[in-house]
Amino acid sequence: xxxxxxxxxxxxxxxxxxxxxxxxxxxxxxxxxxxxxxxxxxxxxxxxxxxxxxxxxxxxxxxxxxxxxxxxxxxxxxxxx
Numbered sequence: 001x002x003x004x005x006x007x008x009x010x011x012x013x014x015x016x017x018x019x020x021x022x023x024x025x026x027x028x029x030x031x032x033x034x035x036x037x038x039x040x041x042x043x044x045x046x047x048x049x050x051x052x053x054x055x056x057x058x059x060x061x062x063x064x065x066x067x068x069x070x071x072x073x074x075x076x077x078x079x080x081x
Contacts, residue, residue: 003044008057016046022056028072 002021007013021042028038045056 001039002042003057005044007046008055011046011048011055015049016055017049019045019047019054021045 005018007016022045025041025043026038027041028036043056045054047054
């Protein structure tokens with residue numbers, strides 16, 4: 001899955017230049033029909049033309065210390081405590 005080339009909030013698209021992607025992140029999600037699901041996420045990065053600063057969106061998608069989505073981690077924590 002690739003993040004769409006839409007400017008982050010607070011920035012105008014004319015102020016930014018797409019600079020490709022960050023390294024791919026692989027996460028595990030809820031099983032589908034008893035099968036494991038691995039998602040490969042590619043996040044974009046942009047350069048602010050005026051300052052040269054590189055920016056990305058802050059995603060709270062993967063739970064810290066785990067390789068699964070936050071929702072799946074919360075689900076498992078509810079079941080196993």
